[in-house]
Amino acid sequence: MDISNPSEEHIMLREMVRDWTQENVEPQALEYDREEKFNLPLLREMGEMGLLGISAPEEYGGAGLDATACAIVHEELSASDPGFALAYLAHSMLFVNNLAKNGNEEQKQRILPLVCSGEWIGAMAMSEPDVGTDVLGLSTTAVQQDDGTWKINGRKMWITNGCLEEDDTPADVVWVYAKTGIDDKGRVQMSTFLVEAGMPGYSVGQKIYDKTGMRASNTAELVFDDCIVPAENLVGSVGESIIHMMRNLELERLTLAAMSLGIARRCLDEMNKYASERSAFNTQIRNFGQMQRYIGESWAKYRAMRAYVYDTANNMSLGKAGQRLDSDGVKLFTSTAAKEIADAAIQVMGGYGYVGEYNVERLWRDSKLLEIGGGTIESHHKNITRDLFKTPEVINN
Numbered sequence: 001m002d003i004s005n006p007s008e009e010h011i012m013l014r015e016m017v018r019d020w021t022q023e024n025v026e027p028q029a030l031e032y033d034r035e036e037k038f039n040l041p042l043l044r045e046m047g048e049m050g051l052l053g054i055s056a057p058e059e060y061g062g063a064g065l066d067a068t069a070c071a072i073v074h075e076e077l078s079a080s081d082p083g084f085a086l087a088y089l090a091h092s093m094l095f096v097n098n099l100a101k102n103g104n105e106e107q108k109q110r111i112l113p114l115v116c117s118g119e120w121i122g123a124m125a126m127s128e129p130d131v132g133t134d135v136l137g138l139s140t141t142a143v144q145q146d147d148g149t150w151k152i153n154g155r156k157m158w159i160t161n162g163c164l165e166e167d168d169t170p171a172d173v174v175w176v177y178a179k180t181g182i183d184d185k186g187r188v189q190m191s192t193f194l195v196e197a198g199m200p201g202y203s204v205g206q207k208i209y210d211k212t213g214m215r216a217s218n219t220a221e222l223v224f225d226d227c228i229v230p231a232e233n234l235v236g237s238v239g240e241s242i243i244h245m246m247r248n249l250e251l252e253r254l255t256l257a258a259m260s261l262g263i264a265r266r267c268l269d270e271m272n273k274y275a276s277e278r279s280a281f282n283t284q285i286r287n288f289g290q291m292q293r294y295i296g297e298s299w300a301k302y303r304a305m306r307a308y309v310y311d312t313a314n315n316m317s318l319g320k321a322g323q324r325l326d327s328d329g330v331k332l333f334t335s336t337a338a339k340e341i342a343d344a345a346i347q348v349m350g351g352y353g354y355v356g357e358y359n360v361e362r363l364w365r366d367s368k369l370l371e372i373g374g375g376t377i378e379s380h381h382k383n384i385t386r387d388l389f390k391t392p393e394v395i396n397n
């Protein structure tokens with residue numbers, strides 16, 4: 001059995017996304033990276049294909065597909081353009097899936113059809129200028145007013161899709177975490193809000209330029225300055241953000257891992273082709289032992305990545321926590337492996353590998369983000385070690 005294509009439906013999905021990516025994503029990847037531009041019309045097109053709401057229920061305009069399907073789409077997009085894939089992930093996983101799993105009926109009916117079609121583009125805002133890994137150290141606050149509305153104050157940093165155009169058009173809707181108090185045990189209480197474009201006090205602080213990689217996705221600082229949000233835009237109950245995060249984080253990490261897999265696959269393919277095309281000392285460079293080490297090790301890593309990504313995906317139930325060990329484990333392993341494989345590809349391709357036209361240098365730059373975003377590799381070390389303390393029996397299962 002091929003665990004990366006466990007059903008006929010998955011095979012068809014992969015073929016459809018691969019063909020569409022080849023035709024539409026691949027030709028624009030180099031230019032959008034070079035110019036640090038986000039291809040908004042192309043992302044919207046994915047709505048027509050039913051991919052923007054891939055994991056959302058069909059009754060709200062989604063495709064109702066599983067974690068394996070989500071991994072397939074991210075792998076295929078990332079094999080061409082990880083920056084574009086990251087924008088897709090921020091929309092479809094960090095916003096759409098979050099709302100589908102955590103929103104109430106009114107919120108889902110009102111917003112999901114808009115984000116599944118691509119009419120609205122969403123983002124998720126957790127990180128701040130002074131806080132990333134230490135989530136509970138956040139300083140953005142939300143205070144309920146006498147009329148029931150919430151007033152949000154603070155800044156969010158590094159938000160993918162935070163701005164949509166060069167003119168600072170903010171995301172149509174943002175999933176925002178804010179501090180709403182301290183609970184009985186003295187712990188920070190965090191709540192989740194849906195902030196929509198046009199709400200007073202919500203704006204783009206700056207588009208962040210000069211990123212190492214993922215330059216085809218827009219990253220922005222968002223400002224909430226006495227931002228007024230209606231009572232009905234609180235998600236769930238006050239203080240529930242940790243539950244929301246738990247329900248979404250595993251799929252987020254799995255799909256980031258699938259992005260690493262796409263990078264690895266493409267880099268392996270590029271170095272393998274090049275090793276036949278290039279000759280030195282009257283022989284193909286693939287005949288040199290040192291080149292064989294790059295190619296051989298990359299193949300073995302790529303196969304291990306693929307097995308771990310799809311094993312985790314096939315065991316994941318959307319909306320339920322429980323696979324953190326593997327969602328952290330697979331992202332930890334694949335992010336560094338993708339970076340190493342991209343590095344090997346540049347080495348095999350020599351000077352050509354070092355320039356944009358040959359793609360692998362872009363993929364190498366993009367791969368680095370996957371060791372940072374969605375949880376740093378150090379946070380995965382910490383979570384895995386903590387979870388193995390609690391459930392050591394899983395090692396021998």
Ligand SMILES: Cc1cc2nc3c(=O)[nH]c(=O)nc-3n(C[C@H](O)[C@H](O)[C@H](O)COP(=O)(O)OP(=O)(O)OC[C@H]3O[C@@H](n4cnc5c(N)ncnc54)[C@H](O)[C@@H]3O)c2cc1C
Binds near residue numbers: 211
């Ligand atoms: C291109 C890009 C896109 C992004 N998109 C989004 C987005 O859409 N939404 C969003 O909310 N965020 C986004 N982020 C932010 C990203 O999630 C954070 O950068 C990440 O969580 C790390 O936070 P930080 O940068 O504040 O680093 P810090 O948390 O300050 O970490 C700095 C270093 O300290 C280490 N460290 C911290 N705590 C510990 C610990 N307990 N033990 C060991 N080491 C530790 C870290 O591992 C890291 O090496 C994005 C970032 C980038 C660069």
